[in-house]
Amino acid sequence: MSNVTQSVSAAAAGTIQLGDLTVNRMGYGAMQLAGPGVWGPPRDVDAAIAVLHEAVESGVNHIDTSDYYGPHVTNQIIKQALHPYPDGLVIVTKLGARRGSDKSWIHALSRQELIGGVHDNLRTLGLDHIDVVNLRVGGMAEPSEGSIEEPLTMLAELKRQGLIRHIGLSNITPKQLSEAQTITEIVCVQNFYNVARRNDDAFIDDLAAQGIAYVPFFPLGGFTPLQSSALDAAAALLQATPMQVALAWLLQRSPNILLIPGTSSLAHLRENLKAATLQIQAGVLADLDAIGRGQRGQ
Numbered sequence: 111m112s113n114v115t116q117s118v119s120a121a122a123a124g125t126i127q128l129g130d131l132t133v134n135r136m137g138y139g140a141m142q143l144a145g146p147g148v149w150g151p152p153r154d155v156d157a158a159i160a161v162l163h164e165a166v167e168s169g170v171n172h173i174d175t176s177d178y179y180g181p182h183v184t185n186q187i188i189k190q191a192l193h194p195y196p197d198g199l200v201i202v203t204k205l206g207a208r209r210g211s212d213k214s215w216i217h218a219l220s221r222q223e224l225i226g227g228v229h230d231n232l233r234t235l236g237l238d239h240i241d242v243v244n245l246r247v248g249g250m251a252e253p254s255e256g257s258i259e260e261p262l263t264m265l266a267e268l269k270r271q272g273l274i275r276h277i278g279l280s281n282i283t284p285k286q287l288s289e290a291q292t293i294t295e296i297v298c299v300q301n302f303y304n305v306a307r308r309n310d311d312a313f314i315d316d317l318a319a320q321g322i323a324y325v326p327f328f329p330l331g332g333f334t335p336l337q338s339s340a341l342d343a344a345a346a347l348l349q350a351t352p353m354q355v356a357l358a359w360l361l362q363r364s365p366n367i368l369l370i371p372g373t374s375s376l377a378h379l380r381e382n383l384k385a386a387t388l389q390i391q392a393g394v395l396a397d398l399d400a401i402g403r404g405q406r407g408q
Contacts, residue, residue, distance in 0.1 A: 121169045122386040123361045126323050126368050128172075128242055129276040129297040131200050135361060136386045137172035138165045138379075139327075139372030140184040148179050149213050152374060155187065161379055162191040166199065168383055174300075174325070174370040176204040177231045178215075185234035193236045203231045204280055204300075206246035206261065215250060219261040228268050243274045244300050248281035251302045251328070258286050259293065266294040280327070284313050298323040298368065305359045306336055308402035318366040325368045330356055340397045350388055357385035359398050 123135040143158045145151055152158045165173075175184050185203075192199070205227040208218040218227065231240055245265055248254045258279075268274050278298035279290055290296050299317055303310045303326035314324050330336060330353050338352070345352040360367050371382045390398070 123369075124365070126366065127297075127321070128200065128202075128278075128323055128368075129295065131241060131276070131297075133172035133200050133368065134169060135368050136170065136383060137174060137368060137370045138162075138170045139370035140173055140175040140188060141179050142372040142374045143187050144180040144183040147213055149209070150180065151183055152187075155190075157376075158187050158374055159191040161374060161376055162188060164376060165379060166192060166196060168379075170383075171198050172200045172202065172368070172370070174202045174204075174372075175235075176207075177227065177234055178204075178207050178209050178218075181209045182230070182234050185231060189234065189236045200241045201235060201237070202242040202244065202278070202298075203235070203240055204244040204246045205231075205265070206280070219247070221260075221264050224261055224264045225268070228273050232273065239272055240274050242276045242278050242297060243268075244278040244280040244298070246280040246300075247286070251281070253281045253283045253286070253301065255283055255285060258282070258290060262290055262293050269294065278323075278325075284316065287317075296322060298325055300325040300327055302326070302328050303360075304329050304331055304336060304402075305341065305356050305398055306331065306338065306402045314364050314367070318364050322366065323368045324364065324366050325370055326360060327370070329360055329369055329371055338401050340401050344390070344394045344398055347394060348388060348390065350385070351381055354381055354385040354388055355390065355398070357382060358388035358390055359395070361386065362390055362395065 121134050125132050126135050141148055143152055175188060177185050205224055206219050208216050210216050245262055247258050265277055276297045277294055279296055280300040301310050317324050336356055341352045341355055344355045373379050
């Protein structure tokens with residue numbers, strides 16, 4: 111596949127705003143560039159670098175990462191592969207967690223942890239400011255109610271200092287978004303959502319009405335890929351893979367959805383990019399919608 115063809119595919123789904131930043135709706139998530147369990151270096155650093163090169167050459171201009179992937183590993187690979195960064199490339203990172211020596215995921219929401227996290231990301235990425243920082247709250251996958259005023263106020267201060275350009279939220283509830291908007295502008299929400307996991311349907315629609323991007327993490331089901339006979343049937347009809355259909359469904363679900371599928375494979379990267387050109391007919395969409403109907407409103 112030529113780079114020209116890939117570039118058309120990457121931009122086919124259109125663009126979306128993150129504040130004053132314009133990004134293609136098909137982005138790239140860097141989590142899988144780390145080793146197994148998102149821990150340590152990958153088995154093949156050169157392959158990871160090649161994936162990043164091709165993603166950017168293919169028109170991807172939005173990379174989602176975090177310094178706690180590895181930890182530090184994905185940011186270091188991004189810097190090695192792409193620094194100095196091309197004009198227009200938007201790098202989004204997350205704060206609010208750290209990795210324990212036992213590879214656990216631990217909340218890191220104190221003032222000093224957030225300040226240190228911003229500076230760690232700046233150093234490992236080789237930046238003087240970060241385009242977007244998502245504050246990660248809640249559990250590993252599920253949001254939990256509770257005030258986020260204290261950590262978000264700290265991030266808003268770092269934004270005023272010029273270290274952060276825009277702020278987003280990850281793993282939150284609508285109530286927490288409302289609280290956050292009294293403190294600072296929120297440009298995106300990153301929550302667990304896919305064709306089978308539909309808890310955020312109403313939330314997505316509300317965000318769309320406000321012009322706020324919604325970024326589903328685990329868009330393909332997470333570490334256990336989506337399994338569905340309806341998805342398989344749609345893929346066969348459209349001559350695509352089930353994962354391509356799952357991505358295309360998200361792009362057609364709402365114009366404010368911004369994708370960050372991750373992979374450490376060039377072949378999978380190319381498959382993901384092709385999903386941006388896939389059009390799902392109304393009848394097939396109805397069948398796919400039925401996969402997650404039982405999740406709605408829960």
